[in-house]
Amino acid sequence: MTKKTIVFTGGGSAGHVTPNIAIINELDQSKWDIKYIGSKKGIEKELIEKRNIPYYSIRSGKLRRYIDKENIIDMFRVIKGCQEARSVLKKLKPSLVFSKGGFVSVPVIIAARSLGIPIFIHESDMTPGLANKISQRFSTRIFTSFEETRKYFPSAKTTVIGSPIRKEILAGSAEKGRAMLDFTRKLPVLTIMGGSLGAKKINDSVRGSLNELTKDYQIVHLCGKGNLDENLTGVNGYKQFEYVNEELADILAATDMVITRGGSNAIFEFLALHIPMIIIPLTKKQSRGDQILNAQSFEEKGFALKLEEEDLTEVSLKKALDTLKKRRNDYVEMMKSSKESSALDILVKEINEYQ
Template sequence: MTKKTICFTGGGSAGHVTPNIAIINELDHQEWNIKYIGSKKGIEKELITKINIPYHEISSGKLRRYVDFENVKDIFRVLRGCLEARKILKKMRPNLVFSKGGFVSVPVIVAARSLGIPIFIHESDMTPGLANKISQRFATKIFTSFEETEKFFPKNQTRAIGSPIRKEILNGSPEQGRRFLGFHHKLPVLTIMGGSLGAKKINEAVRESIHDLTSKYQIVHLCGKGNVDQSLIGLPGYKQFEYIHEELPDILAVTDTVLTRGGSNAIFEFLALKIPMLIIPLSKAQSRGDQILNAKSFEEKGYSLTLEEESLTKESLKQTLEKLEKNRAQFKETMAKSVQGQAIKLILEEIAKIK
């Protein structure tokens, strides 16, 4: 049987790459040649080369929503990226390009359209990122994580399916997680995730409350690079890590409650795992506000509670966690009724139709 070729693209943050990896891991490698086009210095290069997928570099600019002289330079970088992507795709001759967004994806999609290659895109957040706003006019099919997002795209091309979730996240071992952490069974486990770089205000609020929190929970604190508090090393019931990779599924398997940012990929994973969430989204001062909308949607559906970063204090953290614990059974019951978790299956079905 002649193999077909699929080319993935997307980058700029882990959130634009890990869903692609989740799909790549489920594709039949006997049926598909799998390639990746990304930027020269983005996080996607590190993540994709680690799983031994052929990686092709192109020039890419940053899609800014504000006036900056760098925008002029980036016009030329994007144009160069389009030419480089077209040359790569012409040689690669893929049957399909699949994009998760991010600024590097735009030149790839423009080039693919010029060559008549089918294009699938997936939008994780409630409102489209700038890359996918541009890319939608070239796409063959568009997938979204949220039903609310469908209205931003052409109706006949768009389908809400949830977020592609890494299978390994769902297969952790609570016994191995407890052993790795050195935790017992007497107190529940609270896992705190502030994003890949950590979250200064979340770290501060947690550590100000640490003695109160450790009287009620055993805590796993993923605090970001360079953010380990040396004075708290060895505190019973409190484990700090800059970041976690291989052990994360086991840690989540033993987690009873999670405190998280509002990134779409992460909260859909916690939903699939049925872990009640306290979401502290990035503020509008730090982002375009997509995490606030993500958190609002999940709270309205009964999956989580939201605490705005501007309102985050030692006392508000304590009160919101108490409210979450008081209604734990209701949150878990509502999450159990969710039909999320089928995104990869549905995407693979659509990919299989490509000739």
């Protein structure tokens, strides 16, 4: 049987890549020839190439919502990226292009449309990023994580499915996680995740109240690259890591509560794992405000508590944790009753069945 080719694109952050990897892992490679188009130096290049997936680099300009002289330079980079993407797509002749957004996806989608190649896009956040705002007009099908996002896209080609979750993240062992961390069953496990670069204010608030927190919790602190505090090495009930990879599934299986940023992929993974969360979203000074809206939605649905970074102190963090701990069972029950569908299975099915 002749294989069909599918091209994935998306990059700029891990959040634009890991959902693509989740889908790639579920596709039957006896039926699909999988390729990836990304930027020359983005995080997607490293994440994809180490999985031995053929990777094609193109130029990519940053998409800005504000006036900047760099916009002129980046416009030419986007044009060049479109030309390069068109050349790659003409050679690969894919049956479908799947995009998770990010700057690099726009030239790929424009090129695919010019060649008549069907295009699927998925938007993770409550409000669409600029890349997907541009890409929607060229797309064949649009999928979203949130019901609230539907209004930003043409209704006839938009389907709400949730966020595609890596299946390996659901297969962790709590016993292995506690053993690796040298934790016991006596106290609940609290995991703190501030993103790949960490979050200084979250790190400082946790460490400033560590003496109090370790009375009630065993703490796993994923503090971000370069953010380890050597003075805290060996503190009983506290384990800090810059980041973890293969061990993450086991750590999350052992986790009772989590403090997290408001990125869509992460919070949907915690929802799937039924881990109640305190979401401390990026501020509007740091982002376009999408994490604030994600956090608000999850709080309204009874999956999380939202704590604004501007309000974050050692006192407010401890108070939020006490509230979450007291109502933990209620949050777990709300998560278990969630009607969020299996986005990964739906996307794989849609890709396999698309003619």
